[in-house]
Amino acid sequence: MNEAQLRQQMVDLARSMFERGYATGGAGNLSVKLPNGQFLATPTGSSFGRLVADELSVVDNTGAHISGKRPSKEVAFHLAIYEKDPECNAIVHLHSTYLTALSCLEGLDYSNAIKAFTPYYVMRIGELPVIPYYRPGTPEIAQELSKLAGKYRAFLLANHGPIITGTDFLDAVDNAEELEETAKLALLLADKPTRYLTDVEVEDLKGRGK
Numbered sequence: 286m287n288e289a290q291l292r293q294q295m296v297d298l299a300r301s302m303f304e305r306g307y308a309t310g311g312a313g314n315l316s317v318k319l320p321n322g323q324f325l326a327t328p329t330g331s332s333f334g335r336l337v338a339d340e341l342s343v344v345d346n347t348g349a350h351i352s353g354k355r356p357s358k359e360v361a362f363h364l365a366i367y368e369k370d371p372e373c374n375a376i377v378h379l380h381s382t383y384l385t386a387l388s389c390l391e392g393l394d395y396s397n398a399i400k401a402f403t404p405y406y407v408m409r410i411g412e413l414p415v416i417p418y419y420r421p422g423t424p425e426i427a428q429e430l431s432k433l434a435g436k437y438r439a440f441l442l443a444n445h446g447p448i449i450t451g452t453d454f455l456d457a458v459d460n461a462e463e464l465e466e467t468a469k470l471a472l473l474l475a476d477k478p479t480r481y482l483t484d485v486e487v488e489d490l491k492g493r494g495k
């Protein structure tokens with residue numbers, strides 16, 4: 286896709302997520318890698334429901350603001366992921382209800398917040414590491430992500446929300462929707478006896494695509 290098509294895709298998919306309740310107010314941010322190696326991102330404070338293609342922010346790999354409105358205050362963590370994960374070409378950050386609720390629980394397993402109980406979670410996401418709470422926009426978030434990027438497809442910011450990657454923007458959005466649904470199921474199952482997938486079943490699913 287060329288830049289104009291990526292701009293329109295970001296506007297269209299952001300609006301779709303907003304209208305279906307994955308994003309509210311000015312929460313969340315998106316980015317996608319452009320053909321010229323720069324990055325398209327949502328402007329800081331922007332609503333997913335009201336993005337304007339020509340106003341989207343462009344930054345280079347150092348975070349320098351190239352064009353458009355001032356970029357998300359968290360563009361640094363997007364760039365930290367792109368730097369370490371060559372397969373990542375798009376990133377979705379949300380404050381979606383169930384993943385944000387999960388991020389606020391005491392006693393989370395920070396190595397993996399959701400133990401696999403459905404095949405699609407394994408095929409699309411695999412594991413969900415948790416990053417300790419830091420104030421949104423602080424450099425520590427990017428520093429922590431830099432250690433994990435390339436090894437995981439998604440991350441959970443404690444008391445904040447998820448960050449989901451994709452090989453393209455459609456993949457990142459599909460992964461985000463699958464992960465939010467998995468978090469909803471995990472919370473529904475929280476106090477019930479649950480049959481988790483065995484290690485053998487999980488290994489059998491890995492590398493089989495979606």
Ligand SMILES: O=C(O)[C@@H](O)C(=O)COP(=O)(O)O
Pocket residue numbers: 311312313314327328329330331356357358359378379421422
């Ligand atoms: O929680 C926050 O404020 C940020 O993590 C966020 O989601 C929105 O920040 P901007 O992208 O700068 O609007």
Ligand SMILES: [Zn+2]
Pocket residue numbers: 312313378379380421445446
């Ligand atoms: Zn946020």
